[in-house]
Amino acid sequence: MDWNRIKTIFILTFLVLDIYLMYEFFKLNDASQYEYSTEVPLEKRLKADEIEYVELPKNFIKDMYLSAEPIDFSNEVTESVEKTKLKGQKVQVNSSTVLNSVLDKPYELSEKYDKAEINSFVKNNVLYGDQYRYWKKEDNIITYYQQFKDKTFYQNSSAELTIYLNDENNIVSYVQTMLTNIEELSEEEKIIQPLKALETLYEKGSLKPKSKITKVELGYFNFVGEASTAQVLIPAWRFVINDKEDLYVHAFEGQIIELPTEEKTIVE
Structure with missing residues (x-):
């Protein structure tokens, strides 16, 4: 058996294989670079x-x-009535976490819809009103959501203030939920x-x-x-x-x- 000849054949075979693999590698590399360079920003x-x-x-x-939990309005309402925050309102708390308020008389708004007027009402007549941000008005319903560090709790039914208007577009009632014990x-x-x-x-x-x-x-x-x-x-x-x-x-x-x-x- 001619071992030198066999050795030469093996060397040539592996050399050809190496050349082929290198060719495939560079072809794939070029293709990926081309794809990257042609990607539109x-x-x-x-x-x-x-x-x-x-x-x-x-x-x-x-x-x-963040973690948070719904507030218990029961004690909040008692304290706030004493401080006249909810003066002129008939307030009822449902399931301890939902506050319903009906105003003794409608809160009048100007004929031209003005968010600033609504914001003023919320700040002065709603518990922790300064923590809520205007969201939208749809028909006779105005929605606010609670904020934390100037960031809104989006679409959160536990951090929502819903204000109801009558046919004269004056505020007659609202429903409030709120999150508390907010922790990072x-x-x-x-x-x-x-x-x-x-x-x-x-x-x-x-x-x-x-x-x-x-x-x-x-x-x-x-x-x-x-x-x-x-x-x-x-x-x-x-x-x-x-x-x-x-x-x-x-x-x-x-x-x-x-x-x-x-x-x-x-x-x-």
Whole structure:
């Protein structure tokens, strides 16, 4: 047996194999580089679809989970009546966490709808009224949501103020819920930036061509817990589309927070 010949054949075989593998490696590498270089930046894709957006927030880098629980209004009402905060109101507390109030006489508003007037009523006639933020008006119903460190508890039925108007558009009653014992659950973590959240909405088809993003802000969504129990709240990006629709993105994990269609709609 010619061992030298066999050895030469093996060497040539492995050499050819090495050359082939190197060829395949460089071909794949070139392809990936080409794919990377030809990927169109998000800004250009949005422009091509005529999607506009306001200046995005830049001052939010980190955030954290929160825990909270519904307030027991029973003691709050007794103390506040004594301090005349609820003077001129017939107040009833249901299940300890829902406050119903009917005004002795309607709170008059000017003919021209003015949010400042509503804000003044809330601040001066509602328990912890300065912790609530105007949300929307639909027919004769005005909705506010509670805030924490200037961030809103989005679509949270345990942190909601619902104001009712009569046919003359004057305030006649309201229903209030509120979260208390709000605590920061974890160390601060990095959140995704609004441009990345916007990209998620775009790639998932939530942003239609010619849409205009009219507002972008950071707030909190109830992640764990029923309305009547303790809650875990997550930071979430809110995108207002054409001043008519709300879209939300989980600020830690980046997925879209799905809502029923009627809860996405904004009515002024």
